[in-house]
Amino acid sequence: MDRRAFIKLVGLASVFSEAMVRRLLAAEQPTVAVAEGRDYGRATRNAVSLLGGMKQFVKPGAVVVIKPNMGWDRTPAQAANTHPAVVKALVEEALAAGAKRVKVFDRTCNDERRCYVQSGISDALKGLRNVELKFIENERFRTVKIANATVLKEWELYGEALAADVFINVPVAKHHGLTRLTLGLKNVMGVMGGNRGSTHRHIEEALADINSVVKSHLTVIDATRILTDHGPQGGDLKDVKVLNTVIASTDIVAADAYATTLFGLKPADIPVTVAAHRRGLGEMNLNRVRVLKA
Amino acid sequence: MKRITSARVSQLLFLALFLVLFVKTDYRGRDEINAAVNAFFRADPLVAASYLLAARTFSWLVFPGLLLLGLSALLGRFFCGWICPLGTILDLITGRIAKSAPLRFLRGNLKFWLLVPLLAAALFGVNLAGLLDPIAILVRALALFFHPLLGEAARQGWVTLYRVLGEGRDILAPGYGLIRNYLIPFRETFYPLAFLSALIFIGIILLERYETRNWCRNLCPLGTLLGLAARLSPFVRVPARLCPDCGSCRDLCPTSFDREILQKDECILCMECQLRCPSGRVRFTARGTAAANGPLLPGRRVLLGGLISGFFLARFFRFRDPALQARLLRPPGVRNEADFLEKCVRCGECMKVCLRSALYPAVLQAGVEGIYTPQVIPRLGYCEYNCTLCGQVCPTGAIPDLAQETKRREVIGKAVFDKNHCLPFAKKENCIVCEEHCPIPRKAIRSRKVEETTDDGRRIFLQIPYVVDGLCNGCGICEHVCPLEGKAGIEVFAVKDRSPLREGQGDAPAGDAPGKDPYA
Numbered sequence: 090m091d092r093r094a095f096i097k098l099v100g101l102a103s104v105f106s107e108a109m110v111r112r113l114l115a116a117e118q119p120t121v122a123v124a125e126g127r128d129y130g131r132a133t134r135n136a137v138s139l140l141g142g143m144k145q146f147v148k149p150g151a152v153v154v155i156k157p158n159m160g161w162d163r164t165p166a167q168a169a170n171t172h173p174a175v176v177k178a179l180v181e182e183a184l185a186a187g188a189k190r191v192k193v194f195d196r197t198c199n200d201e202r203r204c205y206v207q208s209g210i211s212d213a214l215k216g217l218r219n220v221e222l223k224f225i226e227n228e229r230f231r232t233v234k235i236a237n238a239t240v241l242k243e244w245e246l247y248g249e250a251l252a253a254d255v256f257i258n259v260p261v262a263k264h265h266g267l268t269r270l271t272l273g274l275k276n277v278m279g280v281m282g283g284n285r286g287s288t289h290r291h292i293e294e295a296l297a298d299i300n301s302v303v304k305s306h307l308t309v310i311d312a313t314r315i316l317t318d319h320g321p322q323g324g325d326l327k328d329v330k331v332l333n334t335v336i337a338s339t340d341i342v343a344a345d346a347y348a349t350t351l352f353g354l355k356p357a358d359i360p361v362t363v364a365a366h367r368r369g370l371g372e373m374n375l376n377r378v379r380v381l382k383a
Numbered sequence: 384m385k386r387i388t389s390a391r392v393s394q395l396l397f398l399a400l401f402l403v404l405f406v407k408t409d410y411r412g413r414d415e416i417n418a419a420v421n422a423f424f425r426a427d428p429l430v431a432a433s434y435l436l437a438a439r440t441f442s443w444l445v446f447p448g449l450l451l452l453g454l455s456a457l458l459g460r461f462f463c464g465w466i467c468p469l470g471t472i473l474d475l476i477t478g479r480i481a482k483s484a485p486l487r488f489l490r491g492n493l494k495f496w497l498l499v500p501l502l503a504a505a506l507f508g509v510n511l512a513g514l515l516d517p518i519a520i521l522v523r524a525l526a527l528f529f530h531p532l533l534g535e536a537a538r539q540g541w542v543t544l545y546r547v548l549g550e551g552r553d554i555l556a557p558g559y560g561l562i563r564n565y566l567i568p569f570r571e572t573f574y575p576l577a578f579l580s581a582l583i584f585i586g587i588i589l590l591e592r593y594e595t596r597n598w599c600r601n602l603c604p605l606g607t608l609l610g611l612a613a614r615l616s617p618f619v620r621v622p623a624r625l626c627p628d629c630g631s632c633r634d635l636c637p638t639s640f641d642r643e644i645l646q647k648d649e650c651i652l653c654m655e656c657q658l659r660c661p662s663g664r665v666r667f668t669a670r671g672t673a674a675a676n677g678p679l680l681p682g683r684r685v686l687l688g689g690l691i692s693g694f695f696l697a698r699f700f701r702f703r704d705p706a707l708q709a710r711l712l713r714p715p716g717v718r719n720e721a722d723f724l725e726k727c728v729r730c731g732e733c734m735k736v737c738l739r740s741a742l743y744p745a746v747l748q749a750g751v752e753g754i755y756t757p758q759v760i761p762r763l764g765y766c767e768y769n770c771t772l773c774g775q776v777c778p779t780g781a782i783p784d785l786a787q788e789t790k791r792r793e794v795i796g797k798a799v800f801d802k803n804h805c806l807p808f809a810k811k812e813n814c815i816v817c818e819e820h821c822p823i824p825r826k827a828i829r830s831r832k833v834e835e836t837t838d839d840g841r842r843i844f845l846q847i848p849y850v851v852d853g854l855c856n857g858c859g860i861c862e863h864v865c866p867l868e869g870k871a872g873i874e875v876f877a878v879k880d881r882s883p884l885r886e887g888q889g890d891a892p893a894g895d896a897p898g899k900d901p902y903a
Contacts, residue, residue: 162767162768162769162822198819198820198864199767199768199822200410200738200739200767200770202410202412202569202738203410203738203767203769203770206412206413207769211412221556223556226545228542228545228546229545252550265819266815266818266819266826266830266846267813267814267815267818267819267846284866285866286814286816286864286865286866287866289813289814289815289816289866290806290812290813290814292813319824319825319826321819322819322820322821322822323824324822324823324824325824325825328824
């Protein structure tokens with residue numbers, strides 16, 4: 090091989106290497122942990138321990154952000170917000186793993202004061218030390234350039250979410266009028282600033298863009314009860330189905346893909362999941378996912 | 384420095400109570416507010432009188448006001464000297480304001496020319512009492528201007544700290560949390576008429592340049608009303624006149640003793656003259672029926688003139704711009720505009736308490752006659768589905784105090800799509816943010832899927848939204864969250880028939896089939 094050919098080879102290799110590395114990593118099969126039980130706190134702990142326990146994610150002294158969906162002025166029974174027991178279990182696990190500080194927040198749709206109270210999360214976290222349940226403060230949003238973005242070249246994202254050592258994404262599984270379901274990928278909208286509604290016109294790509302910069306180190310989907318219709322807000326208990334299930338994964342797309350099946354849908358039915366998979370954010374093909382149950 | 388007297392202690396306690404209640408008139412993590420500044424209005428005889436004249440029905444809500452009027456007929460104008468927070472503020476400030484000569488034109492019957500037309504207008508169906516009621520003036524100045532100003536200052540400071548300290552600011556977060564949760568308004572809100580509200584209050588303070596308690600003795604309609612009652616009081620001051628050998632009362636008395644005889648309807652019972660009489664002569668004592676000085680009522684001319692002015696006051700300013708009317712949305716539970724004008728005191732409490740800053744004082748939207756009445760401006764803030772605070776704090780029930788389930792079904796207006804702006808109609812783009820936020824469990828905004836071809840030839844499914852009128856309560860969240868810039872693609876319009884949504888709002892009305900174009 091002469092020098093010229095070698096340089097060509099190196100040049101080409103560098104172009105492909107990123108994709109190759111990613112593929113190599115993906116070869117390690119993504120795992121989705123599924124735990125059931127009426128004790129939602131315990132189910133949550135079980136799901137996390139199937140993945141090796143919270144210590145896998147939270148190192149001593151880490152600052153952890155837990156991002157539930159608590160965007161609506163609805164009670165836990167109405168299944169519009171993440172169940173408080175799930176949130177509390179994760180907070181306690183993170184503390185037990187040695188987290189220096191656990192921050193819990195969401196950019197709500199209804200009045201944030203009412204949402205935090207009605208969701209039951211405010212009560213659930215009361216009295217826990219080194220835990221902050223805090224309101225969004227606009228000055229903390231930072232405009233972030235998104236490399237390789239399809240539609241959102243830049244967006245305002247929440248500084249505390251970006252700065253966290255560990256970002257734990259805790260959506261509730263529910264119906265959504267536009268995206269059919271809202272799960273982990275869409276829950277990340279809660280750290281978006283600005284006019285979020287304007288991203289609805291190309292929501293799949295927009296969510297893939299955002300998820301490419303806000304990485305969920307751990308996604309825990311609350312399917313203890315799911316909202317099957319009139320989401321994302323619901324309100325009618327007839328639309329709520331109790332499944333007593335908690336799903337956890339480090340692969341947000343795989344977690345979403347598995348949760349989709351609980352609604353009797355296929356991952357391919359959810360454009361948000363499809364776009365995220367196409368963009369290399371995770372695995373949506375459940376045949377390639379290892380599912381662990383407890 | 385004045386000596387601490389019982390009256391002064393009482394004044395300060397009531398001022399503190401007023402301020403505490405004012406700040407407490409807000410969401411504090413519970414659906415119910417156990418105490419609010421409405422207590423002051425419910426004990427306000429002027430509010431009671433104009434309510435009774437206008438609504439012509441009795442309500443227990445205004446009973447404390449009548450009680451206070453009765454007590455004043457027994458004791459005199461003690462409210463002004465012992466309770467009224469505006470009077471207290473004047474007393475606290477007036478010492479620092481140098482006095483020139485009293486303004487002559489304020490003297491005489493001017494106060495009756497304010498009170499009588501105000502009450503007469505109420506008789507003809509327009510309740511204007513709140514415009515000049517001292518408590519309302521104070522609450523509006525605070526709620527619409529000073530309190531938001533305090534909030535803005537605190538918030539700006541907090542944001543500036545972030546710019547300087549970055550995350551290091553977190554150490555101070557608990558302290559700021561207390562301020563944010565218990566002292567300042569939660570949301571940054573700018574109100575129309577903030578300037579006027581502050582100006583009236585400042586104007587009253589500036590009147591102190593001419594004499595002490597200038598507003599209270601020469602203008603205040605509540606004071607005037609209490610003064611009328613006070614004339615019936617059996618308690619009299621002895622001696623009734625200035626003593627020829629002393630005359631200290633002239634300097635001690637904040638209101639009345641610039642004439643020879645104590646003016647009973649102006650005496651605010653501050654007791655300064657009794658406490659500080661050099662010879663210890665002054666007493667307040669019961670004398671059976673008192674011989675009031677001067678006639679009980681102002682002259683026939685004032686009464687008749689006031690009545691006629693009140694009539695005209697209630698009739699002159701009724702013009703309403705229909706375009707503005709179409710968007711005049713009243714707080715939830717208000718079903719009838721005429722009824723509302725009879726009861727609303729325009730105190731601004733509902734605006735202060737509104738969770739999402741949805742309520743604003745009308746400037747001209749309700750005609751001149753409706754100035755300061757609350758209206759919902761959805762683009763600025765929407766009515767929170769589960770919130771019932773405005774009804775809870777309304778002192779007169781103009782906004783009814785409703786249970787959550789009832790309030791949810793009350794109709795504020797109806798949402799209407801504007802196909803020229805709304806994205807799926809106008810630009811073939813999916814959106815549905817309005818449907819997403821609609822709080823009605825079965826959704827008053829729904830959509831149907833329509834296959835469309837984009838300009839570059841792609842086949843897409845568009846979700847075309849529509850409103851189910853029978854389910855829409857006009858809360859305005861759709862208009863509020865519409866992601867279009869400026870004008871929203873969906874807007875809430877006022878409707879005459881505001882009968883509540885049917886119970887179990889899950890039920891979709893007959894004839895509502897998905898796929899049917901409601902605009903066809």
